[in-house]
Amino acid sequence: MSKINKVVLAYSGGLDTSAIIPWLKENYDCEVVAFVADVGQGEEELVGIEEKAIASGASSCYIADLKEEMVKDYIYPSLKTGAIYEGKYLLGTSMARPIIAKAQVECALEVGADALCHGCTGKGNDQVRFEGAFAALAPQLTVIAPWREWNLRSREALLDYLAERNIPCSASLEKIYSRDANAWHVSTEGGVLEDTWNAPNDLCWVWTQDPQQAPDEAETVSVLVEKGEVVAVNGEPMTPYNALNYLNxxxxxxxxxxxxxxxxxxxxxxxxGCYETPGGTIMMEALRAVEQLVLDKESFEFRQTIGLKASHLIYDGRWFTPLCQSLLAAADTLxxxxxGEVVIQLYKGQATVIQKRSLNSLYSEEFATFGEDDVYDHSHAGGFIRLYSLASRIRALNKQK
Incomplete structure (x- = not known):
């Protein structure tokens, strides 16, 4: 082990990070500072977490409230790109990692640490996301990843490790599901989900009502969007986090x-995985609805290109890269x-846009009408089509020759 004097650990209070604290002290003979990021995972996750960290051997515990900043500076910019990973995933875990890593680095620099530590496994994406951010923000700090170093390979081994050291832990041997929660989403993995032929059971969903058991009466919400950001819901101005919380x-x-x-x-x-992103789904529908009114064909196509590329950069932990920041800037310009304003109907699992309007709308009822109008001459279309299909016409004529 290289000589480490002080390390800042991304601490959640769960079984893994509770075991990491004494493991770091024993194997690196260093001071351990616990860093807790409040990204909206729920108050119950934070109750007593400082005391738990100290009881596990941490010298101190820092708790950073990142909820508002995460929504404003990470989720809203991502929303503007339209980033959806592999057509469905709204990047709930991915968007939280850059701000957690950034705040952890800031904590480490403030307390004079010479190392950073995370509890990500060697099989997952998060190890890349954290360490990619560390490399971009503080390459001089050593990174320790216990799951790639220690020989503790099971939940039982971790519990035994803590018990041998008389370190209190509320975790039990049974852990059916692995979950990650923040203000944007809740993810559930493991358990019955490991067999793709198993349908999710009720325990796979922790946040949203079963659509079949949801209210029989639809409800509508009005969402006001300004420059690609949700600024009010049902006529009430709200901060980004409060708007998301309400729509959740x-x-x-x-x-x-x-x-x-x-x-x-x-x-x-x-x-x-089973992912729940109720407020985010509504926000995404609202932004895309206003885009339909405002963006011309080429701009919308380019925005889709930005969204596809941005989804991979965000998922892959490349937030703090020139390419990702360039895409975010391009989306912000668009x-x-x-x-505009959008009215969305909520009914049994669906969020459906039923009304939309914008002062910047390119939609013109005069041009779009099927009735008689004075703004579009049908005879003009013939010349346009002939020029538009000219290459196909020349190719066909060549074949005829």
Whole structure:
């Protein structure tokens, strides 16, 4: 082990990071500072977490409230790109990692640490996301990844390790599912989901109502969008986090935002997960609806290209790269006219846009009408089509020769 004096650990209070604290002290003979990121995972996850970290051997515990910043500076910019990974995943875990890593680095620099540590396994995406951010923000700091070093390979081994050291832990031997939660989503993996032929059971969904059990009466919400950002819901101005929190509640009541997918991890392994993103689904529908009114064909096509590329960069942990920041800037430029109001109907798992309007709309009822109008001469279309299909016409004539 290289000589480490002080390390800042990304600490969640769960079994893994509780075992990591004493393991670091024993194997690196260093001081361990626990860093907790509040990204909206729920108050119950934070209750007593400082005391738990100290009891596990940490010298101190820092808790950073990142909820508002995460939504404003990470989720909203991502929304503008339209990033959806592999057609379905709204990148709930991925979008939280850059801000957690950034705040962890800031904590390490503030306390004079010479190393960073995370509890990600060697099979997942998060190890890449954290360490990619560390490399971009503080390459001088050593990174320690215990799951790639220690010989503790099971939940039972971790519990025995803590018990041998008389370190209290509320975790039990049975852990059916692996979950990650933040203000944007909740993910559930493991258990019955490891067999793709098994349908998800009720335990796979922790946030949203079963659509079949959702209210029989539809509910509508009005979403005001300014320059690609949700600024008000039902006529009430809200901060980004508060808007998301409100829409989460409404969407969850109606079973909105559930997906069950098998995705391609960056490390090459396929994994299955049930993801719940109720408020995010509503926000995404609102932005895309205003885009339909405002963006011309080529701009919308380019925005789709940005979204596809951005989804992979965000998923792969490349937020702090010039390419990702360039794509975010391009999406922000396109979003300058994406201002309007959208009414969305929530009903048994669906969020359906039923009304939309914008002062910047390129839609013209005069041009689009099937009735008689004075703004479009049908006879003009013939010349346009002849020029538009000229290459095909020349190719066919050549074949005839």
């Amino acid at each position: 509640q409404k969407g969850a009541e109606h079973g909105v935002g559930r997906i069950d997918i098998v995705e391609n991890r960056l490390v090459g392994i396929k994994s299955r 979003a300058q006219d994406v201002t």
